[in-house]
Amino acid sequence: MKPQPIEYIRRTRENYDKLGFKPYDWFSADTDPAFARITKPLSESKLGMISTAGTYVQGQVAYYYKDDTGIRSIPKDTPIDKIRFSHIMENYLVEARQDPCTVFPIEALKLLQQDGFIGDLADNYFSCMGGIYSQNRVKTELIPNLETAINEQAIESGAIDLLLLVPL
Amino acid sequence: MSLIARHFESNGLPTLILGSGLDILQSGKPPRAQFVNYPLGFEAGRFRDKKNQFEVVQHALGGFETMLAPGIKPMPFEWPQGWDMIRDREKNQLDQRSPRDTTPQYQTEQDRVLAGG
Numbered sequence: 001m002k003p004q005p006i007e008y009i010r011r012t013r014e015n016y017d018k019l020g021f022k023p024y025d026w027f028s029a030d031t032d033p034a035f036a037r038i039t040k041p042l043s044e045s046k047l048g049m050i051s052t053a054g055t056y057v058q059g060q061v062a063y064y065y066k067d068d069t070g071i072r073s074i075p076k077d078t079p080i081d082k083i084r085f086s087h088i089m090e091n092y093l094v095e096a097r098q099d100p101c102t103v104f105p106i107e108a109l110k111l112l113q114q115d116g117f118i119g120d121l122a123d124n125y126f127s128c129m130g131g132i133y134s135q136n137r138v139k140t141e142l143i144p145n146l147e148t149a150i151n152e153q154a155i156e157s158g159a160i161d162l163l164l165l166v167p168l
Numbered sequence: 169m170s171l172i173a174r175h176f177e178s179n180g181l182p183t184l185i186l187g188s189g190l191d192i193l194q195s196g197k198p199p200r201a202q203f204v205n206y207p208l209g210f211e212a213g214r215f216r217d218k219k220n221q222f223e224v225v226q227h228a229l230g231g232f233e234t235m236l237a238p239g240i241k242p243m244p245f246e247w248p249q250g251w252d253m254i255r256d257r258e259k260n261q262l263d264q265r266s267p268r269d270t271t272p273q274y275q276t277e278q279d280r281v282l283a284g285g
Binding site: 002008009027028029031035036037038047058060061065066084085089091098099103112118138139143146147150161162163164165166 | 169171172174176178180181183184185186187190192195198199203205207208209210221222224225226229230232233237238267268269273276278279280282285
């Protein structure tokens with residue numbers, strides 16, 4: 001039988017209640033999102049990526065688990081065996097810590113560019129933590145941090161046309 | 169992640185989430201999302217399966233060209249063995265997350281040393 005999608009929000013709420021944790025307030029949108037049209041085919045576009053799996057490169061300072069709103073820059077040519085994860089949901093990272101490409105598709109993106117499926121890749125991808133309790137801090141600290149990094153990279157090596165987002 | 173996607177999209181940058189938490193995506197209403205029904209931690213493909221990882225990411229990225237309005241599209245990938253693996257591992261374990269504090273959580277002790285921690 002085809003597995004049904006897991007109800008993560010309900011499951012987390014029930015688990016947190018049992019454990020006595022403060023309820024996690026998932027973002028619930030009350031308006032429709034903006035929608036930006038693509039201006040050229042994927043094969044002519046430059047792609048960036050953001051991971052919320054707490055991805056870092058060996059040698060960088062790891063993330064901490066209490067509302068860390070910092071970001072890390074992950075060069076697109078980082079060797080796979082140097083990619084690490086520090087994320088509060090460590091139980092979801094058992095395999096990713098052996099094969100980072102299950103949640104951070106650095107290798108697939110490289111192959112897709114070599115095949116001409118993607119026009120170009122950003123020099124650096126960016127990562128951050130997920131599971132941040134304060135939506136306000138996501139809006140006032142984390143998103144501006146990401147925006148600054150993406151804008152600075154655009155000045156240094158050209159703007160991206162598309163942004164892939166891979167959560168944990 | 170939906171908050172981030174909505175922000176950049178409102179700046180005119182097309183975004184696409186490749187995610188495995190359908191209810192979380194539905195709650196956040198991102199501009200574009202491709203839903204792969206794999207366990208969390210495998211959003212970009214099966215464990216040690218480079219062919220599947222390539223196919224999942226390629227299919228997901230195709231959404232930039234095929235999705236003409238906001239939405240969440242289910243992708244045609246299934247992985248029963250992956251669900252079995254997770255079920256066996258999580259049996260009788262209610263929650264395994266670590267405590268929330270401000271100490272960097274290195275994956276290895278060597279990482280901590282190399283970062284000067």
